[in-house]
Amino acid sequence: xxxxxxxxxxxxxxxxxxxxxxxxxxxxxxxxxxxxxxxxxxxxxxxxxxxxxxxxxxxxxxxxxxxxxxxxxxxxxxxxxxxxxxxxxxxxxxxxxxxxxxxxxxxxxxxxxxxxxxxxxxxxxxxxxxxxxxxxxxxxxxxxxxxxxxxxxxxxxxxxxxxxxxxxxxxxxxxxxxxxxxxxxxxxxxxxxxxxxxxxxxxxxxxxxxxxxxxxxxxxxxxxxxxxxxxxxxxxxxxxxxxxxxxxxxxxxxxxxxxxxxxxxxxxxxxxxxxxxxxxxxxxxxxxxxxxxxxxxxxxxxxxxxxxxxxxxxxxxxxxxxxxxxxxxxxxxxxxxxxxxxxxxxxxxxxxxxxxxxxxxxxxxxxxxxxxxxxxxxxxxxxxxxx
Amino acid sequence: xxxxxxxxxxxxxxxxxxxxxxxxxxxxxxxxxxxxxxxxxxxxxxxxxxxxxxxxxxxxxxxxxxxxxxxxxxxxxxxxxxxxxxxxxxxxxxxxxxxxxxxxxxxxxxxxxxxxxxxxxxxxxxxxxxxxxxxxxxxxxxxxxxxxxxxxxxxxxxxxxxxxxxxxxxxxxxxxxxxxxxxxxxxxxxxxxxxxxxxxxxxxxxxxxxxxxxxxxxxxxxxxxxxxxxxxxxxxxxxxxxxxxxxxxxxxxxxxxxxxxxxxxxxxxxxxxxxxxxxxxxxxxxxxxxxxxxxxxxxxxxxxxxxxxxxxxxxxxxxxxxxxxxxxxxxxxxxxxxxxxxxxxxxxxxxxxxxxxxxxxxxxxxxxxxxxxxxxxxxxxxxxxxx
Numbered sequence: 001x002x003x004x005x006x007x008x009x010x011x012x013x014x015x016x017x018x019x020x021x022x023x024x025x026x027x028x029x030x031x032x033x034x035x036x037x038x039x040x041x042x043x044x045x046x047x048x049x050x051x052x053x054x055x056x057x058x059x060x061x062x063x064x065x066x067x068x069x070x071x072x073x074x075x076x077x078x079x080x081x082x083x084x085x086x087x088x089x090x091x092x093x094x095x096x097x098x099x100x101x102x103x104x105x106x107x108x109x110x111x112x113x114x115x116x117x118x119x120x121x122x123x124x125x126x127x128x129x130x131x132x133x134x135x136x137x138x139x140x141x142x143x144x145x146x147x148x149x150x151x152x153x154x155x156x157x158x159x160x161x162x163x164x165x166x167x168x169x170x171x172x173x174x175x176x177x178x179x180x181x182x183x184x185x186x187x188x189x190x191x192x193x194x195x196x197x198x199x200x201x202x203x204x205x206x207x208x209x210x211x212x213x214x215x216x217x218x219x220x221x222x223x224x225x226x227x228x229x230x231x232x233x234x235x236x237x238x239x240x241x242x243x244x245x246x247x248x249x250x251x252x253x254x255x256x257x258x259x260x261x262x263x264x265x266x267x268x269x270x271x272x273x274x275x276x277x278x279x280x281x282x283x284x285x286x287x288x289x290x291x292x293x294x295x296x297x298x299x300x301x302x303x304x305x306x307x308x309x310x311x312x313x314x315x316x317x318x319x320x321x322x323x324x325x326x327x328x329x330x331x332x333x334x335x336x337x338x339x340x341x342x343x344x345x346x347x348x349x350x351x352x353x354x355x356x357x358x359x360x361x362x363x364x365x366x367x368x369x370x371x372x373x374x375x376x377x378x379x380x381x382x383x384x385x386x387x
Numbered sequence: 388x389x390x391x392x393x394x395x396x397x398x399x400x401x402x403x404x405x406x407x408x409x410x411x412x413x414x415x416x417x418x419x420x421x422x423x424x425x426x427x428x429x430x431x432x433x434x435x436x437x438x439x440x441x442x443x444x445x446x447x448x449x450x451x452x453x454x455x456x457x458x459x460x461x462x463x464x465x466x467x468x469x470x471x472x473x474x475x476x477x478x479x480x481x482x483x484x485x486x487x488x489x490x491x492x493x494x495x496x497x498x499x500x501x502x503x504x505x506x507x508x509x510x511x512x513x514x515x516x517x518x519x520x521x522x523x524x525x526x527x528x529x530x531x532x533x534x535x536x537x538x539x540x541x542x543x544x545x546x547x548x549x550x551x552x553x554x555x556x557x558x559x560x561x562x563x564x565x566x567x568x569x570x571x572x573x574x575x576x577x578x579x580x581x582x583x584x585x586x587x588x589x590x591x592x593x594x595x596x597x598x599x600x601x602x603x604x605x606x607x608x609x610x611x612x613x614x615x616x617x618x619x620x621x622x623x624x625x626x627x628x629x630x631x632x633x634x635x636x637x638x639x640x641x642x643x644x645x646x647x648x649x650x651x652x653x654x655x656x657x658x659x660x661x662x663x664x665x666x667x668x669x670x671x672x673x674x675x676x677x678x679x680x681x682x683x684x685x686x687x688x689x690x691x692x693x694x695x696x697x698x699x700x701x702x703x704x705x706x707x708x709x710x711x712x713x714x715x716x717x718x719x720x721x722x723x724x725x726x727x728x729x730x731x732x733x734x735x736x737x738x739x740x741x742x743x744x745x746x747x748x749x750x751x752x753x754x755x756x757x758x759x760x761x762x763x764x765x766x767x768x769x770x771x772x773x774x
Contacts, residue, residue, distance in 0.1 A: 054441060057476045068483050089444045094481035096455050101484055 001121045004035045005251040005262075007046035007176070007217025008235035010085060011066075012059025014051075015325040018299070020237060021062050026270040027236035028066045031250055034265050035076055038252045042102075042118065043076050046217030046233065047083025047128055047176030054087060067103065077102035079116065081127040083176040083217055088127060109137045113160050121170045121255060124161050124211075128176040128218070129153075132380055150177065154203050162210055170255045171210065176217040181205040181226020205230050213255050213262075221246050222264065229260050238273040240301075245275070271323070273299045277330070280308035289320050303328045351379050388508045391422045392638040392649075394433035394563070394604025395622035397472060398453075399446025401438075402712040405686070407624060408449050413657040414623035415453045418637055421652050422463055425639045429489075429505065430463050433604030433620065434470025434515055434563030441474060454490065464489035466503065468514040470563040470604055475514060496524045500547050508557040508642060511548050511598075515563040515605070516540075519767060537564065541590050549597055557642045558597065563604040568592040568613020592617050600642050600649075608633050609651065616647050625660040627688075632662070658710070660686045664717070667695035676707050690715045738766050 009028075013020050035043055050059055070076050080103070082088045092107035099105070104116050106125035115122035132142075134153040140146045147153050154177075165171060180202035205226035208214045214230040220243060225231040233251050235243075249266035274292060282288050283302065292298065300321045307329055310316065317324055355375055356367055367375070396415075400407050422430055437446055457463050467490070469475045479494035486492070491503050493512035502509035519529075521540040527533045534540050541564075552558060567589035592613035595601045601617040607630060612618040620638050622630075636653035661679060669675050670689065679685065687708045694716055697703065705711055742762050743754055754762070 057474070060476045060480055064480050072483055087444070089447045090477070093447055093451055094485055096459055097484040097488055097490065098481055100487055103484065 001041045001119045001170070001255055002038065003042055003044050003172070003213075003215070003253045003255065004031070004038065004040045005044045005046070005215040005231065005233045005253050006031055006236060007215070007233045008048045008083070008220055009045075009063070010048050010051040010235060010239065011063040012051045012055045013239060015239070015299075018323070018325045019058075020239075021058065023237045023269065023271060025062065025066075027248070027267050030267045031236060032066075032070055032074060034250060034252070035070070036074060038265075040252065041077070042123075043070060043078045044123075044172070044174045044215040044253075045078055045080035046174050046215045047081045048085040048217055049080065049083070049091060050086050052085060052087075054090065067098075071098070071101055071103045077118070078104065079118075079123050079125055079174050080105045081125045081174050081176055081217075082107040084128045086128075109133060109157070112157060113164060115161075115164060115171075117166075117169070120168075120257070121172055122164075122166055124171070124173045126157060126173065126175040130380060151203050151207070154207050158207055158210065165210070170212045170257065172255060173208065173211045173214045175214065178202045178218055179205050179208070179214075179216060179226050179230060181230065213253055213260050215251075215253070222249070222251075228262070231262065236267055237269060243273070271297060271299050273301060273325070275301050275303070276321075277303040277305060279306040280304060280310065280313070284316060284320065292321070298323070300324045301326050301328075303330055305330045352376060388428045388506045388557070388642055389425065390429055390431050390559070390600075390602070390640045390642065391418070391425065391427045392431045392433070392602040392618065392620045392640050393418055393623060394602070394620045395435045395470070395607055396432075396450070397435050397438040397622060397626065398450040399438045399442045400626060402626070402686075405710070405712045406445075407626075408445065410624045410656065410658060412449065412453075414635070414654050417654045418623060419457055419461060421637060421639070422457070423461060425652075427639065428464070429510075430457060430465045431510075431559070431561045431602040431640075432465055432467035433561050433602045434468045435472040435604055436467065436470070436478060437473050439472060439474075441477065454485075458485070458488055458490045464505070465491065466505075466510050466512055466561050467492045468512045468561050468563055468604075469494040471515045473515075496520060496544070499544060500551060502548075502551060502558075504553075504556070507555075507644070508559055509551075509553055511558070511560045513544060513560065513562040517767065538590050538594070541594050545594055545597065552597070557599045557644070559642060560595065560598045560601045562601065564590050565605055566590045566592050566595070566601075566603060566613050566617060568617065600640055600647050602638075602640070609636070609638075615649070618649065623654055624656060630660070658684060658686050660688060660712070662688050662690070663708075664690040664692060666693040667691060667697065667700070671703060671707065679708070685709070687711045688713050688715075690717050692717045739763060742766075 009024065011021070011024055013024075031043075049063060052059075055063070067078070071078050082091050082105075086107070088107035092105060095105040095107065104123075104125065106112060107127050109127070109129050112124065112126040115124045117123075131147050131150055131153050134140075134157070135142060135147050138147065138156070147156065161173075208230050212229065216225070216230065216232045219232045220235040220239060222232055222234040223246070224234075231251060234246075234248060236248055236250070238246070238248060247266050248269065249264055251262045252265055253260065253262040276283065276292075278288065283304070292300075300323065302317060302321070302324060304327065314324070314327060317327065352372070352375060356372070359365075359367055359371075396411065398408070398411055400411075418430075436450060439446075442450070454465070458465050469478050469492075473494070475494035479492060482492040482494065491510075491512065493499060494514050496514070496516050499511065499513040502511045504510075518534050518537055518540050521527075521544070522529060522534050525534065525543070534543065548560075595617050599616065603612070603617065603619045606619045607622040607626060609619055609621040610633070611621075618638060621633075621635060623635055623637070625633070625635060634653050635656065636651050638649045639652055640647065640649040663670065663679075665675065670691070679687075687710065689704060689708070689711060691714065701711070701714060704714065739759070739762060743759070746752075746754055746758075
């Protein structure tokens, strides 16, 4: 069978105050066109459909028509899981009805073990869960040491999945975790390593050896893929300056008895995110800025290397560059913990890191291991509650 | 065709801190059993499925299985609209897929005009909207005086519906508004007349003359029904002390070429809400309290006519009566605005009333007409935004 593998749409995400809905819409149109041009049999959507567990109304009004066009109008089956950003209960509302039209959406561990038989392929879907949810599911007391890490959870889950393997079929898994492999050690993945929240750590790629292909979501760069058959498609658009130099796209994956092949198909952003790092004098020098497309064509993230005494700095830069999603000031490590730190940066930090930093700033001491554990446990409970 | 008419489930509603989910579940089981025993062709669900526009996860986890059992497992078609308590966008997510299984859910004005042809009946569904939404839909400037009241909006909407009438069919409408008729003038409807919010007033029952039957939601007592063919089913369970003496149930409605007949089928509450009004001495006198079923059987709302100097008053009453959902103190009008006012009472007040009361308490002055208008407009905008 031929699949389009995408993930991490994060519909509703904002950069600072800048809504990405328009770019997300453009990326969706391209994904749909690619799926049709390549005549895929289905779309694998590996989590984080929304950016938040309670998506704003605008986000619902954006995502729902996409799903409708892809599944109902274009007739493409969809195999999707909830990611750590999705609220599983809210996202999952009505999923039984969607399934009648081959839109398979899995949001709980209980649904992970029974595959969908799709032509010559068994498709398993494992949504993002934390070890606590697995312990509840398996009835394991919180007092024991069983299933404390996501790696242990995954071992048990995959063993149970394998009991349902039909050896005459291919086996595909759609999931949403931080899977460690040789390749991704060289990439800066800090923006998504808040997967450590709730005791989650990374998963060993060898756990997935039984599958012919694993369509992953969670990390936003395809370069983070741990192997050629356990891949991250990455997000369809660029979410931060770390991703500014990277190419976005989807995988077209062919899985059959002869093996697996995958092809990277890039998306063409309507607006590109361009990262500039210079001092104010350079940034406002025509000789410098004329090399960049003007207003409306691109988004700029500007890191200033000085702090000029200019009161209307943002206005001046806006006049030159058009849409600026963020202006940062390059500063020393000590300064970077100051209150000038951009909210967009904070948004990328895990809650644990935010609390740790706050504690250190206020008390001038570091958290003890015990304190950190209490915060971890509390956040885990809160995040489960919030859904 | 034979229909079961119900409304105002308000899943997720709490009385004070007391969750009604268990009672709502019991009521649902009975509604489903009645629908099956009477072999109805479909269920009409006239709005306020949820109690809040962003329902808590527990509420989603309660309502979704009900809808699944009724529509997917029992195979009952459902015709539903969103009410003023529902968030139309969130409730409506995925409705296109539900519709494939004859679960018709309408959450916008645009969907109101095209009926579903169901056997010999055309079923129209008009969700709760306010005049502002209608003006936006019809492209009417906010500067004009057109479509300022819900009565005007309804006249226009029904005229357009009638253009789609097939005279060989019966015509049923499912909707969610405050419709005034002779009967309901005698009932205390204050708990739901916050429908006045945003310039909404009542709708004249004669507007519905073209329909054979109108299944309404919004008012919680069947006695509020303006006529025998324009009816409120009321809510399945009792939500406040005003409803304590009333019977809850559903209508079984037969609509055919010979006319319309409807039968009231009461629900048997697992726990009844009993309203007691007495002084402390009486309430704690065995001769008084032994006449009431004990703990676990009923819910009590207690209005005390005195203020005894007892520190563990709630505990003493709890020991006697079991589940007490609220204790109120009967007091003078002046006192009733004091901070002892119960949150459950506040929850029934419109936002307008809450702001007015707060303003009066703080400033010792009353709102001017102009001030009240600004508050109305602001709340209307906010409520639309919140969804």
